[in-house]
Amino acid sequence: MRALLRLAKGTIIFTVVITGLTGMLMARRFVPPLVETGAILVSLAFSSAASALINNLLDYEMDKKMPRTRWRTELIDQIGKKWLWLIALSMAALSFVPLLLLARYVAAVLTACAILSYTVWYTLYLKRTGPFGAIAGGLPGALPVLIGGYGVSDRFAADIWLLFIFMMFWQPAHFWVLSLKLAQEYAAGGVPVLPVVYGDNYTRLYILIYGLSLPPLALAMGLAGGYGVLYFILSGIASLYYIVRTVRGIYRREQYGKAFFASIVYMLAVMLALTLDILFA
Numbered sequence: 001m002r003a004l005l006r007l008a009k010g011t012i013i014f015t016v017v018i019t020g021l022t023g024m025l026m027a028r029r030f031v032p033p034l035v036e037t038g039a040i041l042v043s044l045a046f047s048s049a050a051s052a053l054i055n056n057l058l059d060y061e062m063d064k065k066m067p068r069t070r071w072r073t074e075l076i077d078q079i080g081k082k083w084l085w086l087i088a089l090s091m092a093a094l095s096f097v098p099l100l101l102l103a104r105y106v107a108a109v110l111t112a113c114a115i116l117s118y119t120v121w122y123t124l125y126l127k128r129t130g131p132f133g134a135i136a137g138g139l140p141g142a143l144p145v146l147i148g149g150y151g152v153s154d155r156f157a158a159d160i161w162l163l164f165i166f167m168m169f170w171q172p173a174h175f176w177v178l179s180l181k182l183a184q185e186y187a188a189g190g191v192p193v194l195p196v197v198y199g200d201n202y203t204r205l206y207i208l209i210y211g212l213s214l215p216p217l218a219l220a221m222g223l224a225g226g227y228g229v230l231y232f233i234l235s236g237i238a239s240l241y242y243i244v245r246t247v248r249g250i251y252r253r254e255q256y257g258k259a260f261f262a263s264i265v266y267m268l269a270v271m272l273a274l275t276l277d278i279l280f281a
Contacts, residue, residue: 007052015264016144019144019167021148023147027148037152040104043147046092054085059072066186104150110143118137122139145163166218173206173214176195177259230273234269234272
């Protein structure tokens with residue numbers, strides 16, 4: 001079970017659940033009924049785990065060439081590819097059950113898009129064919145916001161869609177910092193990430209373009225959703241922290257790890273600011 005959880009990328013499942021829950025709170029502006037909330041979060045967790053397992057299976061040969069990911073191939077060999085395919089496809093199928101039982105058909109379609117865009121479009125095509133795959137590859141990581149929102153409400157909400165756009169911009173900026181840190185490993189694995197193809201300076205420029213667009217998006221989200229002072233204070237502090245850490249971190253190799261960690265903190269801080277403002281403001 002521990003090996004399975006590692007292959008399912010437990011930290012990403014946690015992020016998916018958090019973003020989905022934030023989308024739910026934004027759509028209702030209060031905590032939905034416990035059964036409904038739990039069902040949708042289980043659906044998100046299952047779809048995320050299934051996508052990660054399929055991604056690992058499809059990237060088996062690639063991961064074997066990179067020290068950072070070689071452990072995944074060892075765990076796959078330990079469990080067995082056939083069993084993992086069975087578990088992954090079963091979890092993917094089960095992820096639709098709660099949404100269909102609740103008649104949340106838009107959310108079910110978006111879940112299918114998230115699974116297919118990550119496992120087929122990104123893993124098999126975008127990741128292998130060019131350095132800009134991370135841009136469109138941000139889609140499966142951003143869709144949980146909409147899945148959560150449309151999982152509890154059919155109304156169009158501008159702030160939820162702005163959070164979706166925020167996540168679309170956050171994802172590539174976040175990944176490109178990691179690619180700076182691990183450029184040699186990606187080159188060894190045959191993955192044409194941005195620094196491998198165009199160099200570090202070009203990658204830094206793209207990180208700044210995408211990364212510095214996030215604070216204005218966070219501000220627009222608050223204005224469009226009519227959030228209170230609590231959100232603007234917390235998100236403003238988080239944005240300042242992110243800008244400083246990113247600008248300082250991407251120009252010094254020993255700071256790449258801190259810049260990567262700062263992007264995770266920033267994303268979670270914005271989600272927390274939204275949640276606290278909805279619940280307590």
